[in-house]
Amino acid sequence: MQRTLILLKPDCVQRRLMGQIITRFEDKGLNFVAMKLMQITPELAKQHYAEHVAKPWYPTLEGFVTAGPIVAAVLEGLEAIRVVREMLGATNGLQAAAGTIRGDFSSSRQMNLVHGSDGEEAAAREIALYFKPEEIVASTPTIATWLRAADEA
Structure with missing residues (x-):
C-alpha cells in the first residue's frame, strides 16, 4: 500500500466541493487514513512549496493557499500517488480532461481545487508537514476484499 497527501485547497472548500471530491476518491477504493480542516500559515506554505519560494509568482500562490481553510488528508x-494524480487531471483546469476532478470543476491553473503529492519522496515529506504519526489511523475498510483481489495487496 502507498500513501499520498491531498489538500482540498481554499477554492474547493469555498465552492463546497469537498464532499463530491472525497466521494470520488472513496469510490475509487482509496482509504482515508487521516484528515483535518486547517488553515495554512505563510510559514507552512513556504515549507510545502520550498522549491517555488524564489519564483516571481510565489507570492500569489502563497496568498491563495493561505486565504481560507483547507482540508488536508492522507x-x-x-x-x-499515480491514481490520485490521474484522477486530478492536468494542473491547468482548462487543459484537464473531462472526467478528471480539475477537468470537471476547474478553469484555472492556480485555483485547481486539489493538491496531490507528485512522488513517493514528496508524499513522505508533505505528509510529515501536515500530520503527526499518531494522527494517521491505519485501518482496512470491510469493503476492501471487494475492491481488489487478495494477491494485489
Whole structure:
C-alpha cells in the first residue's frame, strides 16, 4: 500500500466541493487514513512549496493557499500517488480532461481545487508537514476484499 497527501485547497472548500471530491476518491477504493480542516500559515506554505519560494509568482500562490481553510488528508491504496494524480487531471483546469476532478470543476491553473503529492519522496515529506504519526489511523475498510483481489495487496 502507498500513501499520498491531498489538500482540498481554499477554492474547493469555498465552492463546497469537498464532499463530491472525497466521494470520488472513496469510490475509487482509496482509504482515508487521516484528515483535518486547517488553515495554512505563510510559514507552512513556504515549507510545502520550498522549491517555488524564489519564483516571481510565489507570492500569489502563497496568498491563495493561505486565504481560507483547507482540508488536508492522507489517502492509502495501491499506486495511490499515480491514481490520485490521474484522477486530478492536468494542473491547468482548462487543459484537464473531462472526467478528471480539475477537468470537471476547474478553469484555472492556480485555483485547481486539489493538491496531490507528485512522488513517493514528496508524499513522505508533505505528509510529515501536515500530520503527526499518531494522527494517521491505519485501518482496512470491510469493503476492501471487494475492491481488489487478495494477491494485489
